[in-house]
Amino acid sequence: MANTKVSVLDVQQAKEDGRKLVMMTAYDYPFGLMADEAGVDIVLVGDSLGMVVMGLEGTVEVGMEHMIHHIKAVVRGCKGPLIVGDMPFMSYNTSIREAIQNAGRLMKEGGCEVIKLEGGVDFAPTIQAIVKAGIPVQGHIGLTPQTASALGGFKMQGRDAAAAHQIIDDAKALEDAGVFSMILEAVPAPLGKLVAEAVKVPVIGIGAGPDVDGQVLVTHDMVGLFDKFVPKFVKQYTRIRPIILEALGEYKKEVQEGVFPGPEHSFKMPAEALTQLKKMIEK
Numbered sequence: 001m002a003n004t005k006v007s008v009l010d011v012q013q014a015k016e017d018g019r020k021l022v023m024m025t026a027y028d029y030p031f032g033l034m035a036d037e038a039g040v041d042i043v044l045v046g047d048s049l050g051m052v053v054m055g056l057e058g059t060v061e062v063g064m065e066h067m068i069h070h071i072k073a074v075v076r077g078c079k080g081p082l083i084v085g086d087m088p089f090m091s092y093n094t095s096i097r098e099a100i101q102n103a104g105r106l107m108k109e110g111g112c113e114v115i116k117l118e119g120g121v122d123f124a125p126t127i128q129a130i131v132k133a134g135i136p137v138q139g140h141i142g143l144t145p146q147t148a149s150a151l152g153g154f155k156m157q158g159r160d161a162a163a164a165h166q167i168i169d170d171a172k173a174l175e176d177a178g179v180f181s182m183i184l185e186a187v188p189a190p191l192g193k194l195v196a197e198a199v200k201v202p203v204i205g206i207g208a209g210p211d212v213d214g215q216v217l218v219t220h221d222m223v224g225l226f227d228k229f230v231p232k233f234v235k236q237y238t239r240i241r242p243i244i245l246e247a248l249g250e251y252k253k254e255v256q257e258g259v260f261p262g263p264e265h266s267f268k269m270p271a272e273a274l275t276q277l278k279k280m281i282e283k
């Protein structure tokens, strides 16, 4: 996919065709452009921006205005992939009416095509209402970062049979509510497979093993731009932080030593104008 605009239907078709979906996060214009150029299927403007861009401890403090601001920047650069806007904590938890209004704002003001929200069975009525209002919804179950403290921290979910069964029930409830796909985060790989088999919509895993319908990673983790902590399920395909640090160190040294800017980075002035200027200054 991705020479043309990826649609919700394309995402659903991928599961039928047995083609793995590729999803990544982006929070700004340069990464939006790179996601587009890389030709991924789906770009999530995730509320993980709280941690990897805003320097917060978690996602709870991220608000609607932050999300809209970042979605707009990504949308400007990213034309092919389907763009998902993440609903921030407490933007869909207090009432269905508010949830629909806020989902609409992410689309109308931010410019994303679909929204994502966290939660299982309990959020099925909210999802159903948003879908009925004409807004495609991606679910998010397993480890749900916005409520991580209630889950005992950023830990693997579905450890015992009962907890694992609940996650399968959550997936089925989300499918019945009308999601077009769902994220499944931090569960044992065999459970990932069972969840993907239990529903017809694509299940996109992050720490859910290989036997799901696609993968998503937080891009800043995957490229080693944010390495305060690296979850077990993250593969670092490169480590750009040390590369940037080396460049910054070199820049600092060259400025301090008067090496930068050299003639090739400086503008010239016609000799005649310079002579005239000097005479004017001397007067």
Ligand code: KIV
Pocket: 025, 044, 045, 046, 047, 048, 049, 086, 140, 183, 206, 216, 218
């Ligand atoms: O906010 C985010 O980046 C997410 C991913 C972890 C899926 O929800």
